[in-house]
Amino acid sequence: MNRVRLLVFNAALGALDYRVPEGMAVGPGSVVVAPLGPRQIVGIVWEEDRLPAESVADARLRPLAEALPVPPLRAELRRLIEWTADYYCAPLSAVARMVISSGGALRGPATMTEYRLSGGMPERMTPQRERAMERLEGEQATIRELADMAGVSEGVLRGLVNQGAMEPVTVDCDRPYPRARAGHAAVELNPEQAGVAARLVDAVNEAAFAPFLLDGVTGSGKTETYFEAVAAALDADQQVLVLLPEIALTQAFLRRFEDRFGAPPVVWHSSLKSTERRRAWRAIASGEAQVVVGARSALFLPYGRLGLIVVDEAHEVSFKQDDGVRYNARDVAVMRAHFEGLPVVLASATPALESLQMAESGIYERLELPSRFGAAELPAIDTVDLTEDPPERGRWLAPRLARELAERLDKGEQSLLFLNRRGYAPLTLCRNCGFRFECPNCTAWLVEHRFSRRLACHHCGHETTPPATCPECGEPDCLVACGPGVERIADEVAEILPGARVAVATSDTLNSPERAAEFVAQVEEGAIDVIVGTQLVTKGFHFPELTLVGVVDADLGLEGGDLRAAERTYQQVAQVAGRAGRGEKPGQVLIQTRHPDAPVIAALAAGDRDAFYAAETEARRHAGAPPFGRWAAIIVSSEDEAEAKEAARAIGGTRPDLGDIAIYGPAPAPLSLLRGRYRYRLLINARRSARLQDTLRTWLNALDFPRGVRVSIDIDPYSFV
Structure with a gap:
């Protein structure tokens, strides 16, 4: 009998076995739809020997509903999913969900209707219609997306459609992207840049795993240098992924890229419209997207023929995700390059100490650009x-x-x-009674933002308008900005x-x-x-x-x-x-x-x-801190303070006694209340040789916690609040 094992996007369910109907062809990596009770769910076919599941008799298996029209996830990507879940102590399903990050992309070629202003005017103008027409000039998107952009209800826009002030446009969801050309613009490199670029081009042509630390001072032309490796990948008809730490950097990078290669790259970040995400995902999976520039989530996309990864500003803390799957994109990028067998470039003027140590030990090849380009001098x-x-x-x-x-x-x-x-002042207080404005959801002061006339929490987003009088003593004109x-x-x-x-x-x-x-x-x-x-x-x-x-x-x-x-x-x-x-x-x-x-x-x-x-x-070596030791954190939280404290005590009371792992805490987190949840933390310091992840899983899996308690593990933490 033809049966398959599915990884589904629900950690509580585990893996599930299904029957493959006659005439349906699926294999490892296929994305399918399967019945679960009265619902239908999406899953990924996985190798049975790599994914344990409850034994179910053949006669009880339900048939798959359909195989979705997308390329199967390649074995190299499946191994990356497994490694990420194992290393960061995360559910396999949570990591796989980052790969299938555009549900609309799974249904095959399609057209859709978007809307734009027609140039006409409605019969009756209202303040909401006027605001919408002002804000949507030059925009085209779905009604829902346009409503978000304009800050009005969907009903307001549908009224404009009925009045002829907005018009529908049929859009091919999978229209091709402009093609980048390796030789579009000639680039003049100095001898230092040319030598580094030649080494990177050789690595692309060799098509083997090769991690590089591109260590160049600010203004040394690191981008122009690794662009030569991008050109080599384009010549070889391979895809390139460039990770950037901030969305704000994207536009400047896109312009430089287009000047060099004659067309913009494909962009991937959280601000994309759903139609843009769908188009990008399908182009990436098919191999049609040549170069992808994106935030850390672009790392898990299903590239059809990836040939080079570049992590720009590789030292940046924003490459570490602090919720959900708490991965570091810099390190996972190296592992993806390892599984795919391709070069990866970590570019920075101030590399992370961990990266420098990998270069010192010979694991990474260090390429240096010690001087600024042209006549520019360091300040x-x-x-x-x-x-x-x-x-x-x-x-x-x-x-x-x-x-x-x-x-x-x-x-x-x-x-x-x-x-x-950010903001005007980190603290606002009353000069009369000393009252301080504190977030009701977090252990944090409210930050005054005078531009937008609000007091805001930078942790949970809570906002309030600054009052005319002190909420505590009622005194007017007594509020003072501090710092x-x-x-x-x-x-x-x-x-x-x-x-x-x-x-x-x-x-x-x-x-x-x-x-x-x-x-x-x-x-x-x-x-x-x-x-x-x-x-x-x-x-x-x-x-x-x-x-x-x-x-x-x-x-x-x-x-x-x-x-x-x-x-x-x-x-x-x-x-x-x-x-x-x-x-x-x-x-x-x-x-x-x-x-x-x-x-x-x-x-x-x-x-x-x-x-x-x-x-x-030397200080890190003495302390056994990364890169010479390992850190991990256990974060316990609950909306009930006593419940969080008791769960943290239970974890601390059952700590393993191991010579190569030191465990500190539990203690209230520096931000002991965050987004309405009370928090406790434990910090683990382990030797490099310790089986850290296995120890944590064995330790925590033996404990039962109340429904309201969340226990999360942060491997290689960058946040200590």
Whole structure:
């Protein structure tokens, strides 16, 4: 009898066996529809010997309903799914769900109806119709997507359709993408770039697993260099995946890509419309999509003929997912390249310590670009000791930094101020009674955002309007903003430089690729004099007229319980410093700090990256921390505080006693209340030789928890809150 085993997208069900009806051809990797009770579910056919299931007699098996018209998932991708689930202690079904990430793509070729403004006017204009027509100029999408864009109900848009102000358009869901051409534009590389590019091109042509660490200073032309490897893959009719850490970087990258290859790549990120996701998924699975540029989720797409993976800004923390399957895209990219047998390039000016150690041990091949491209020189870096040169009362910029900003403005040059804190102020309190505005769902203060006139929690999204009087004592005009955010720094710049054109660049203001592209265009056209931004501006942007970078508070990243704080502070400040002097004009960086002698600050000021990494490496080695040891976290949460505490105690009370694994906690998490759930954490420090994942599974699987308790495992954690 022809039976198959299905991996279904429900971890509680496990694997299920089904009968294959006569005339239906399926094999491992096939995506199928199967009955489950009165419902029909999607599943993936898996090898029986790799997926245990409850034994069911042949006579009791139900038949598959249909095989879906998409290419089977390749064996290499199935092995990656298994590895990711095993390494990160995640359900196999949760990882597989990331592969089948566009349900609409599974149903074969199709057309659909989208809508756009017709140019006509409705018989009767209402405020909602007027807003919709204003916001939807030049847009085309489904009614639901257009309603979201316009901020109106679907009924408003259907009324516009009935009135002839909007018209339907039939769209081929699978229309082909423009073709990129390897030889579209000639590129002149310097000798250092040419040597690195030749090695990467050879690796693409060899079509074997080869992990590279592309270690180049900011402005050294890493992108142009690995573009040569992309060209080699295009010549070989292979697909390329380029991972970027931020959606805001996408538009600038797309423009550079199109200039080089004559057509934009296929884009994949969370802001895509459902029709765009469907089209991209099917083109990727069929092999028609040549180059895919995307966020970390693009890593799990079912490429038909992948030949090269590039992880740009590979040190970035945003490659680590902190909910659901808690994977690190940088590390999973290397494993995908391993299973697929192809080269992978990790590009960064400030590589993660783990990546550097892999290069030191010879596992990764290190390719270096130690100089900036062309006439550009690395900027001069200096510190401003805030204990000796403090800002004026009520201000946050030291006099020296204020003078340098004024000089750049007089010269017609651009400046960038970096503070990794969104909003106007991190805390608002009452000067009369001391009341502080705290999030009702999280152990966090509400952040004042004056641009949008709201108090917001940056953890759960809770928002409220600032009241006219104190909620505690009722006193009017007594609320005080404490500490600076980027909006407050922007106000200060406007005060000291009244003629300056100031732009705030954060995830609040650049929250779509279109807004990011508009911001980049304004800077390049010289319409902005001073940029005030968060970590969003530390990477990827190339502004030749930007000659001054000021780090408002370099000590901020060293606070708190982040076990990688020194490394992350170094990376952020070094990256933002790299935005200065990328053209012919020399750049300068001023780092405001109260601790100029701190090792990380001193290394930044001296421009001595090797000394910092050497000291940090020894400290990690001594502590048995990554890359010399392993970290894992267990996070326990519940809406009931007593329930969460009891579950955490049960886990702590049954901890295994092993010589190669140390277990700390449980203790309340730094964010002990998050999104309405009380949280406890345990931290595990294991030797490299320890069977960490097996230990965690055996330990936790032996325990039963109440329905309201969630217990999650974070392997190689980057967040410690």
